[in-house]
Amino acid sequence: YYTASPPSPTPAKSTAAAALRLPPGPWQLPLIGSLHHLLLSRFSDLPHQALREMSGTYGPLMLLRFGSVPTLVASSAEAAREVMRTHDVAFCSRYLSATLDVISCGGRDILFSPYNDRWRDLRKVCMLELFNPRRVLSFRTVREEEVARLLRSISDQCSGHHTGGGGGGGGGVNLSDGICRMVNDVVVRTAIGDRCKHRDEFLHELDEAVRLTGGFSLADLYPSSRLVRRFSVAARDMGRCQKNVYRIIESIIHERKVAATRVPAERDDDGDLLGVLLRLQREGGLQFPLTNEIVSTVIFDIFAAGSETSSTVLAWAMSELVKNPRVLHKAQSEVRETFKGQEKLTEDDMSRLSYLHLVIKEALRLHAPVPFLLPRQCREACQVMGYDVPKGTKVFVNVWAIARDDKFWGDGEVFRPERFESSSVDFRGNDFEFTPFGAGRRICPGITHGLANMELVLASLLYHFDWEQPGGAGSGDLDMTEAFGITLRRKSKLMLKAIPRVN
Numbered sequence: 219y220y221t222a223s224p225p226s227p228t229p230a231k232s233t234a235a236a237a238l239r240l241p242p243g244p245w246q247l248p249l250i251g252s253l254h255h256l257l258l259s260r261f262s263d264l265p266h267q268a269l270r271e272m273s274g275t276y277g278p279l280m281l282l283r284f285g286s287v288p289t290l291v292a293s294s295a296e297a298a299r300e301v302m303r304t305h306d307v308a309f310c311s312r313y314l315s316a317t318l319d320v321i322s323c324g325g326r327d328i329l330f331s332p333y334n335d336r337w338r339d340l341r342k343v344c345m346l347e348l349f350n351p352r353r354v355l356s357f358r359t360v361r362e363e364e365v366a367r368l369l370r371s372i373s374d375q376c377s378g379h380h381t382g383g384g385g386g387g388g389g390g391v392n393l394s395d396g397i398c399r400m401v402n403d404v405v406v407r408t409a410i411g412d413r414c415k416h417r418d419e420f421l422h423e424l425d426e427a428v429r430l431t432g433g434f435s436l437a438d439l440y441p442s443s444r445l446v447r448r449f450s451v452a453a454r455d456m457g458r459c460q461k462n463v464y465r466i467i468e469s470i471i472h473e474r475k476v477a478a479t480r481v482p483a484e485r486d487d488d489g490d491l492l493g494v495l496l497r498l499q500r501e502g503g504l505q506f507p508l509t510n511e512i513v514s515t516v517i518f519d520i521f522a523a524g525s526e527t528s529s530t531v532l533a534w535a536m537s538e539l540v541k542n543p544r545v546l547h548k549a550q551s552e553v554r555e556t557f558k559g560q561e562k563l564t565e566d567d568m569s570r571l572s573y574l575h576l577v578i579k580e581a582l583r584l585h586a587p588v589p590f591l592l593p594r595q596c597r598e599a600c601q602v603m604g605y606d607v608p609k610g611t612k613v614f615v616n617v618w619a620i621a622r623d624d625k626f627w628g629d630g631e632v633f634r635p636e637r638f639e640s641s642s643v644d645f646r647g648n649d650f651e652f653t654p655f656g657a658g659r660r661i662c663p664g665i666t667h668g669l670a671n672m673e674l675v676l677a678s679l680l681y682h683f684d685w686e687q688p689g690g691a692g693s694g695d696l697d698m699t700e701a702f703g704i705t706l707r708r709k710s711k712l713m714l715k716a717i718p719r720v721n
């Protein structure tokens with residue numbers, strides 16, 4: 219046994235590695251490295267929690283080895299600041315695991331692309347066409363329509379128009395699925411101008427992708443072993459998932475191209491992101507050929523990153539509200555008193571609320587949907603908090619743990635939106651205690667978009683319905699178990715009883 223195996227992906231250079239001052243970490247075994255510490259932990263299926271516990275012993279900057287992959291784990295605000303601000307240039311590339319390699323077509327997208335000119339260009343196009351505040355605002359009607367559809371579907375379930383458990387009784391409304399479909403419809407409409415008729419199949423594949431890309435499958439632990447990859451169930455499932463997802467997206471692109479040739483006069487190139495990408499593909503203008511594959515990967519990124527995150531946070535926010543009746547009552551009173559007598563809420567109304575925004579902030583704090591951020595990779599050897607980090611090391615920033623750290627938050631595990639009332643701590647990448655969207659060059663470009671997708675729906679759910687656990691269960695009984703994947707969802711679907719509010 220040795221305490222720190224050569225962290226560099228080139229173990230032959232062990233003499234050079236021995237001279238390095240590597241970050242601390244638990245002892246390692248040949249072949250599996252530090253994996254047994256994770257597997258033997260009481261949080262074996264929740265690595266973000268297991269690593270938080272380990273950081274209590276080894277400190278805020280740890281070096282572990284999972285299979286053959288040296289992994290740096292940052293677990294404090296100071297360590298996060300070093301990674302995402304002080305050494306942002308060194309850590310702004312992505313680590314492409316075997317499963318991520320498959321779903322991102324070798325990192326030819328934005329989310330998992332290495333730090334290069336193609337990533338910069340694609341990100342710039344999306345910033346201009348999708349993410350800037352003016353553009354986000356222009357999609358307001360889309361959000362209002364989709365929220366109205368969700369509310370109608372919940373009302374229908376309450377009045378028994380829908381089979382499968384009425385909202386007023388039985389098993390309750392499946393709010394997880396309702397929210398997920400609604401947010402996906404919004405994001406897809408903003409990216410391609412219309413709903414996706416294969417939406418449910420797409421969401422099913424996305425579920426699979428989220429589960430498979432957590433980073434701890436055999437293929438991800440031994441990325442250089444062709445044998446492991448060949449026999450890995452996760453790699454095989456991921457391949458199938460990738461084929462299905464790209465078949466759906468390619469059919470959307472194909473239909474769009476055919477429609478454009480049929481009625482060229484009605485072609486609105488700049489109406490949505492897909493139109494812009496197809497125009498750029500025809501006209502050139504980027505520093506690289508915009509192939510069909512790249513267009514598909516970018517559209518997939520937006521569909522996936524946009525809907526998975528916001529719907530996960532919304533499901534957690536509703537769970538916390540039902541679990542904390544005091545907060546639910548306060549948020550509901552604010553919405554109902556502010557808009558008393560109004561038939562429905564619009565986006566313009568959202569600026570008149572204050573507590574609701576704190577509820578969303580607190581849900582983002584307690585349930586950072588991407589617990590380790592998207593994995594980064596050290597591009598050049600550097601020193602972090604006095605330790606050497608070798609080039610090629612995979613990096614996790616445990617933002618989930620940092621946002622619950624009692625040293626900073628006091629009662630970090632408690633859902634208490636009021637904590638933000640007198641605090642200037644924000645999630646836009648400057649306060650490293652709270653970075654659910656990341657920070658630095660790879661910060662999420664969809665913050666405004668994501669917030670807009672959450673505010674109106676949460677306010678409307680509270681305005682139009684009362685919410686309870688089905689079957690008269692008390693609020694304390696609500697299952698809050700997490701399911702680990704590249705995002706952190708609820709393990710069980712959120713089933714709640716919706717009681718329409720009578721004005």
Ligand code: HEM
Nearest residue numbers: 329523524527528588591592655656657660662664667668
């Ligand atoms: C609650 C909402 C959201 C959360 C919490 C969230 C969180 C994140 C996180 C943690 C990252 C990785 C950051 C890093 O590594 O530093 C990310 C990246 C990204 N997000 Fe979001 N996101 C949200 C909404 C959205 C939306 C609505 C979109 C698009 C419509 C979007 C598109 C992206 C893209 C394209 C990236 C990749 C950026 C890059 O690698 O350069 N996100 N997001």
